[in-house]
Amino acid sequence: MDNTMVIELTDLTKAFGSTTVIKKTSLEVQNGEIFGMLGPSGAGKTTLVKMIAGIEKPTSGELRLFNKKMPSHRLIRQIGYMAQTDGLYHDLTGIENLKFFSAMYGMKGKKQKERMEEVLELVDLTAYKQKVVRNYSGGMKRRLSLAVALLHEPKLILLDEPTVGIDPVLRQSIWNELYKLKEKGMTILVTTHVMDEADKCDRLAMVREGAIIAVGSPDSLKEETKSETIEEVFLYHGGGKYEG
Amino acid sequence: MRVKAITVRIIKQFFHDKRTLAMMLVAPLLILTIISLVFNGEDSVPSIGIEQVPEPVKELLKEQKITVSEMDQGDAEQKFREGSLDAWITLEDNQPRIVLEGSDPGTNQMVLNIVQQAIQSPGQKIKPDVEYFYGTEGMTSFDNFGPVLIGFFAFFFVFLIAGVSFLRERTGGTLERLMGSPVKKSEIVIGYLLGFGFFTLIQSTLIVIYSIYVLDLLMIGDFIWVLAVTLLCAFTALSLGTLLSTYAHNELQIIQFIPIVIVPQVFFSGLFDLEAISDWVSWIGPITPLYYAADALRDVMIRGLGFEEIAINLAVLFGFSLLFSAANILALRKYRSF
Numbered sequence: 001m002d003n004t005m006v007i008e009l010t011d012l013t014k015a016f017g018s019t020t021v022i023k024k025t026s027l028e029v030q031n032g033e034i035f036g037m038l039g040p041s042g043a044g045k046t047t048l049v050k051m052i053a054g055i056e057k058p059t060s061g062e063l064r065l066f067n068k069k070m071p072s073h074r075l076i077r078q079i080g081y082m083a084q085t086d087g088l089y090h091d092l093t094g095i096e097n098l099k100f101f102s103a104m105y106g107m108k109g110k111k112q113k114e115r116m117e118e119v120l121e122l123v124d125l126t127a128y129k130q131k132v133v134r135n136y137s138g139g140m141k142r143r144l145s146l147a148v149a150l151l152h153e154p155k156l157i158l159l160d161e162p163t164v165g166i167d168p169v170l171r172q173s174i175w176n177e178l179y180k181l182k183e184k185g186m187t188i189l190v191t192t193h194v195m196d197e198a199d200k201c202d203r204l205a206m207v208r209e210g211a212i213i214a215v216g217s218p219d220s221l222k223e224e225t226k227s228e229t230i231e232e233v234f235l236y237h238g239g240g241k242y243e244g
Numbered sequence: 245m246r247v248k249a250i251t252v253r254i255i256k257q258f259f260h261d262k263r264t265l266a267m268m269l270v271a272p273l274l275i276l277t278i279i280s281l282v283f284n285g286e287d288s289v290p291s292i293g294i295e296q297v298p299e300p301v302k303e304l305l306k307e308q309k310i311t312v313s314e315m316d317q318g319d320a321e322q323k324f325r326e327g328s329l330d331a332w333i334t335l336e337d338n339q340p341r342i343v344l345e346g347s348d349p350g351t352n353q354m355v356l357n358i359v360q361q362a363i364q365s366p367g368q369k370i371k372p373d374v375e376y377f378y379g380t381e382g383m384t385s386f387d388n389f390g391p392v393l394i395g396f397f398a399f400f401f402v403f404l405i406a407g408v409s410f411l412r413e414r415t416g417g418t419l420e421r422l423m424g425s426p427v428k429k430s431e432i433v434i435g436y437l438l439g440f441g442f443f444t445l446i447q448s449t450l451i452v453i454y455s456i457y458v459l460d461l462l463m464i465g466d467f468i469w470v471l472a473v474t475l476l477c478a479f480t481a482l483s484l485g486t487l488l489s490t491y492a493h494n495e496l497q498i499i500q501f502i503p504i505v506i507v508p509q510v511f512f513s514g515l516f517d518l519e520a521i522s523d524w525v526s527w528i529g530p531i532t533p534l535y536y537a538a539d540a541l542r543d544v545m546i547r548g549l550g551f552e553e554i555a556i557n558l559a560v561l562f563g564f565s566l567l568f569s570a571a572n573i574l575a576l577r578k579y580r581s582f
């Protein structure tokens with residue numbers, strides 16, 4: 001793991017109208033780490049991820065990816081973004097969805113075909129690829145959504161609550177996939193509500209009411225606050241009760 | 245490349261959603277059929293030109309609910325082309341001769357009745373020569389407003405379906421995913437135009453063929469121009485539908501655009517007598533796309549006019565599509581930071 005910064009936020013803020021949703025936030029994510037963002041509903045995780053993905057424009061501050069300034073059309077190709085909503089065409093089959101989105105990244109021919117089979121294998125949907133997405137289960141949609149995000153072999157993957165609606169066994173297998181992707185040198189940013197998922201990340205940012213209240217590895221966070229669990233760490237920093 | 249992928253995707257989605265496909269293709273035919281079966285004519289005040297008509301007849305004509313003015317045949321024909329005259333009456337060798345503008349059967353009948361009454365003297369049966377400037381004697385009311393309906397259905401269904409599709413793209417998160425990919429905003433808009441264009445082409449062809457050959461709608465001009473107008477009309481509807489869907493939060497709100505966007509257009513498209521519309525709202529017509537589509541369709545189907553006469557209408561429709569598409573691309577900026 002080299003230590004170049006993949007994501008650098010400097011004094012980033014975001015306001016919708018007169019309500020400030022993200023207060024001045026700075027953050028650095030290093031190359032090749034699995035970086036978690038933990039916080040209760042409405043904390044601003046999605047808003048942060050969307051700004052990094054280039055979908056939402058920051059109100060002020062600077063955002064750099066791979067040492068280049070965002071927004072940039074070229075940087076977009078390096079990012080794989082899996083939104084909180086599935087973002088799939090429900091009246092198309094799984095494979096048709098993959099074909100469409102890979103075409104958006106300019107993939108074609110044999111490479112496209114191989115890559116589609118690869119990601120289908122990865123999320124264990126090969127058997128269902130000809131099925132219309134409307135008839136997928138919630139977990140299957142989530143997995144297909146993940147497959148789409150991985151299609152174009154991005155170097156940075158942004159996953160907004162990837163394991164919502166997925167059973168524990170599959171959740172474990174998705175995490176195993178994330179570790180494999182990490183080994184291939186990818187940087188992964190993942191948001192979650194779930195405390196025990198936070199423990200699986202290399203480093204972690206705790207988000208609350210539009211501000212990052214603590215950053216560090218799960219162990220160091222626990223150590224600093226003399227806590228047994230991540231939940232206790234959160235309570236320590238945030239005051240109030242965690243309502244994830 | 246990406247445009248093609250978007251086009252193909254939209255086409256595939258249609259084939260997976262059979263009901264929407266059916267609504268787009270079959271519903272217009274069904275409604276046209278019903279209307280062709282039930283329609284009755286309506287009233288207006290005809291305007292008539294006269295030349296060398298005897299004083300007593302002139303007096304009788306002026307008593308009727310019509311506007312009468314003196315003019316020669318050349319003036320009358322000019323006015324027919326402008327659409328500002330309904331009939332022209334003269335006397336040749338003591339034989340009345342009536343030239344009807346001809347494209348509205350209701351007006352034709354009314355003018356004939358009025359003139360018959362005016363020239364009839366007791367004990368003497370006079371049969372005027374009747375000629376049609378446009379249209380034919382056997383023309384029905386459906387022939388008159390059928391062309392407007394063709395334009396209307398192309399507009400209505402494409403507007404609705406395109407609006408909802410684009411809305412789904414937004415609410416379903418796929419637009420967000422597209423915006424996170426390298427695709428250009430213009431590629432999305434063009435892809436949509438082409439994908440829908442494919443079905444619009446099928447729809448327009450079906451509507452036009454069905455109207456002419458099954459419902460026996462009067463068709464004097466060239467098929468290709470009817471198709472061209474219908475297609476451009478649908479493109480306008482498509483770009484307007486996707487643009488307005490930006491301002492809707494759900495499907496119901498798309499439906500709410502119907503009374504605001506669609507219904508007023510119908511009033512000014514010529515389905516109702518344009519001359520009867522009050523002056524203070526009559527300016528609305530020329531700013532609505534359907535007004536131009538309906539006018540061009542009537543010109544081709546009833547009056548048999550060709551490209552030169554409808555060129556302005558085609559250009560205006562094209563301009564509308566271009567304007568709405570550009571606005572669309574601008575509106576999409578909201579969903580991306582670059």
Ligand SMILES: Nc1ncnc2c1ncn2[C@@H]1O[C@H](COP(=O)(O)OP(=O)(O)OP(=O)(O)O)[C@@H](O)[C@H]1O
Nearest residue numbers: 016021039040041042043044045046047048084193
């Ligand atoms: N388009 C928007 N307009 C106005 N407010 C918004 C908009 N998007 C998000 N917000 C507000 O920003 C805040 C943060 O929302 P965000 O979706 O980032 O939270 P989150 O941490 O992802 O929550 P969850 O865990 O429920 O997904 C919320 O208070 C939300 O109401």
Ligand SMILES: [Mg+2]
Nearest residue numbers: 045046084160
């Ligand atoms: Mg969220």
